[in-house]
Amino acid sequence: MRWGKKKQPKPLIAGRDRSVPRTPAQPVFSYHSYRAKPSLYERETIRTDAPRKRLAYAYNKIPWVASWRQGVVYWVCLMVIVLCAAKVLIVVPQSRIVVTDNQADVDLPQAEYAQYANRALRSNLLNTMKPTLNTNGIARNMEQKYPELSSVVVEVPLIGNRPVVYVAAEKPVFVLETTSQRYTISPSGYVLSELTMSAPSTLVRLKESSNRQPKPGSRYFAGSTVTFAGTLAYELTKAQYKVEYLELPINAPYEIDVRLSGKPYLIRFNLQADVMQQSGGAIATLRQLGANEPKQYLDMRVLGRAYYK
Numbered sequence: 001m002r003w004g005k006k007k008q009p010k011p012l013i014a015g016r017d018r019s020v021p022r023t024p025a026q027p028v029f030s031y032h033s034y035r036a037k038p039s040l041y042e043r044e045t046i047r048t049d050a051p052r053k054r055l056a057y058a059y060n061k062i063p064w065v066a067s068w069r070q071g072v073v074y075w076v077c078l079m080v081i082v083l084c085a086a087k088v089l090i091v092v093p094q095s096r097i098v099v100t101d102n103q104a105d106v107d108l109p110q111a112e113y114a115q116y117a118n119r120a121l122r123s124n125l126l127n128t129m130k131p132t133l134n135t136n137g138i139a140r141n142m143e144q145k146y147p148e149l150s151s152v153v154v155e156v157p158l159i160g161n162r163p164v165v166y167v168a169a170e171k172p173v174f175v176l177e178t179t180s181q182r183y184t185i186s187p188s189g190y191v192l193s194e195l196t197m198s199a200p201s202t203l204v205r206l207k208e209s210s211n212r213q214p215k216p217g218s219r220y221f222a223g224s225t226v227t228f229a230g231t232l233a234y235e236l237t238k239a240q241y242k243v244e245y246l247e248l249p250i251n252a253p254y255e256i257d258v259r260l261s262g263k264p265y266l267i268r269f270n271l272q273a274d275v276m277q278q279s280g281g282a283i284a285t286l287r288q289l290g291a292n293e294p295k296q297y298l299d300m301r302v303l304g305r306a307y308y309k
């Protein structure tokens with residue numbers, strides 16, 4: 001390397017390099033380099049159309065929406081569909097109780113049934129929607145809670161939102177006569193309704209003169225007591241003895257008396273003994289006595305023996 005000697009430039013590559021003219025820099029006019037400033041009207045148009053273009057771009061992502069106006073209509077329709085679907089599917093905890101099996105005259109505590117069903121609906125979030133409503137569980141719990149009901153069915157109408165609870169009470173087997181009023185009794189000993197008119201002729205009267213106040217829907221007798229009384233009435237009626245009424249004396253808690261139609265005497269039975277043996281013994285004794293029937297009572301409370309007067 002020699003001092004004072006200029007460095008030689010590199011040779012140009014043919015087809016790739018261009019020689020740079022050694023002339024003063026001059027302005028280069030190009031389509032991409034020159035941009036005219038927009039006028040005031042154009043700037044206002046750009047400012048007002050920008051949000052609309054962004055909205056149209058968002059709506060254009062939906063294949064069947066071509067403009068922002070159609071997008072607005074689309075979202076409005078979608079919201080209406082969602083609200084209608086919610087209106088149809090939501091369950092309102094305001095149950096309606098319907099008594100079935102031609103038992104409209106049965107005085108059941110329908111308001112209490114409705115309150116229980118409403119509490120069950122509010123207790124679980126899944127019970128607020130029709131697809132997830134546990135109708136079988138609510139019906140099963142109501143049958144366990146209220147034994148006077150023979151069946152419970154919970155349904156929700158397709159259009160409405162209030163659930164309908166169909167309840168059927170047990171068939172009455174006796175007419176309970178107290179000192180003040182008459183009621184129908186179920187086979188399990190529950191009070192079904194208070195009778196305001198004449199009692200059905202097919203039901204046998206069961207008298208009880210204690211100070212207890214019967215209440216529809218509550219248990220008044222033990223199921224075994226009602227079963228015992230029903231068996232007595234059936235066996236005596238089958239033997240051609242018409243039963244006028246049965247009575248549970250207050251001073252004898254384990255005794256039940258039967259009054260036959262047109263007869264002056266009572267037949268006394270023991271609730272803790274075998275009903276078939278006692279009823280069979282009473283029928284055999286009456287047939288054996290014939291015209292010499294008792295004047296006051298026939299006592300069958302001691303098994304294997306019959307006392308009469």
